[in-house]
Amino acid sequence: MNRDPILLTPGPLTTSLRTKVAMLRDWGSWDSDFNAVTAGVRKSLLDIVHGHESHVVVPLQGSGTFSVEAAVETIVPRTGHVLVLDNGAYCKRAAKLTTLMGRKCTLLPFEEAQAVPPTALERKLKEDPSITHVILIHCETGTGVLNPLAEISAICEAHGKGLIVDAMSSFAALPIDARTMPFDALIAASGKCLEGVPGMGFVFIRKSLIDQCAGNSLSLAMDLHDQYVYMEKTGQWRFTPPTHVVVALAEAIAQFEEEGGQPARLARYRRNYKILVQGLQKLGLKPFLDPAIQAPIIVTFHAPADPRYDFKKFYDATKRQGIIIYPGKLTQIETFRVGCIGAINDVEMKQSINAIGQALAELGVSVGTGK
Numbered sequence: 001m002n003r004d005p006i007l008l009t010p011g012p013l014t015t016s017l018r019t020k021v022a023m024l025r026d027w028g029s030w031d032s033d034f035n036a037v038t039a040g041v042r043k044s045l046l047d048i049v050h051g052h053e054s055h056v057v058v059p060l061q062g063s064g065t066f067s068v069e070a071a072v073e074t075i076v077p078r079t080g081h082v083l084v085l086d087n088g089a090y091c092k093r094a095a096k097l098t099t100l101m102g103r104k105c106t107l108l109p110f111e112e113a114q115a116v117p118p119t120a121l122e123r124k125l126k127e128d129p130s131i132t133h134v135i136l137i138h139c140e141t142g143t144g145v146l147n148p149l150a151e152i153s154a155i156c157e158a159h160g161k162g163l164i165v166d167a168m169s170s171f172a173a174l175p176i177d178a179r180t181m182p183f184d185a186l187i188a189a190s191g192k193c194l195e196g197v198p199g200m201g202f203v204f205i206r207k208s209l210i211d212q213c214a215g216n217s218l219s220l221a222m223d224l225h226d227q228y229v230y231m232e233k234t235g236q237w238r239f240t241p242p243t244h245v246v247v248a249l250a251e252a253i254a255q256f257e258e259e260g261g262q263p264a265r266l267a268r269y270r271r272n273y274k275i276l277v278q279g280l281q282k283l284g285l286k287p288f289l290d291p292a293i294q295a296p297i298i299v300t301f302h303a304p305a306d307p308r309y310d311f312k313k314f315y316d317a318t319k320r321q322g323i324i325i326y327p328g329k330l331t332q333i334e335t336f337r338v339g340c341i342g343a344i345n346d347v348e349m350k351q352s353i354n355a356i357g358q359a360l361a362e363l364g365v366s367v368g369t370g371k
């Protein structure tokens with residue numbers, strides 16, 4: 001089969017032909033035409049979070065994690081103390097990079113099958129006044145759970161703590177409004193719900209903080225203050241920009257806006273999610289999370305109990321059917337994950353359900369009657 005597979009993964013994900021075609025051109029990094037693309041992308045990104053009044057946006061080369069690391073490096077003073085609200089794998093990654101950056105870091109652990117409870121943050125902040133910043137993962141992609149951004153933001157505001165939000169897998173799909181849910185920094189990337197290709201991240205930084213971020217970073221490449229100052233002055237990226245990624249993102253954003261922006265994207269992902277869960281439940285597969293805390297981004301399913309089930313074989317069998325799924329990320333129980341995001345809709349979701357059913361049949365795995 002020489003058609004592209006359907007990527008049911010949380011990035012890279014399936015992109016439209018229009019987005020792919022946008023990459024068939026070379027751009028000079030000093031060229032004013034390319035600088036205009038960068039400026040247009042930055043403007044559109046601020047539109048999405050209603051952040052023109054309150055925030056600046058600083059793009060950065062690399063995968064999403066590069067931008068999370070850069071945000072911590074740039075925002076948190078070297079003497080800062082970061083509290084990570086931990087209900088999954090990406091929370092642990094944020095804590096690890098914070099520690100490696102030499103910042104004091106405390107983990108506040110929760111169950112992976114639970115959203116972060118705001119009251120626990122309230123209690124912790126009262127208990128330990130040395131905490132200066134809080135990191136929240138908006139949608140914890142490790143499980144698919146949606147964390148309560150608005151409530152956590154309100155608590156950080158009330159206590160005068162800086163909030164850093166990893167909104168990598170939620171940005172552009174779930175509502176984020178800088179006017180009503182303030183944050184010091186919020187991070188996302190090109191290759192997730194904007195449906196661009198991977199290769200750059202971006203960080204929204206509170207305008208009133210940007211000047212005091214000078215000198216925080218111990219890294220040159222990760223210094224978003226430096227990147228910001230240079231970009232404001234020259235319109236250019238500090239170091240070689242991922243030119244093709246930027247133009248593909250501009251094209252992906254144009255399609256996002258034509259589709260109807262964030263509400264329309266969320267509606268499409270919700271439809272994908274519903275079709276997916278109903279279809280796989282019919283095959284006897286069970287979602288891991290309570291639907292009340294599930295984001296329509298990526299769904300964790302329990303692996304079938306049948307001993308003939310083996311993730312690698314299952315993966316290969318679904319791949320032969322033209323779809324790519326994702327391994328589970330839970331330490332305790334065996335699961336697999338299926339994404340609902342990307343330039344896909346009900347047609348691809350139904351095709352994927354058929355493919356998964358076929359794959360299970362091929363392996364001779366029985367999953368019972370489900371529910």
Ligand SMILES: *Cc1c(COP(=O)(O)O)cnc(C)c1O
Pocket residue numbers: 010011063064065066068090137139140141166167168169189
């Ligand atoms: C995708 C993702 C990241 C970034 O991962 P990369 O592999 O570096 O792109 C970070 N946080 C969350 C919640 C994500 O979903």
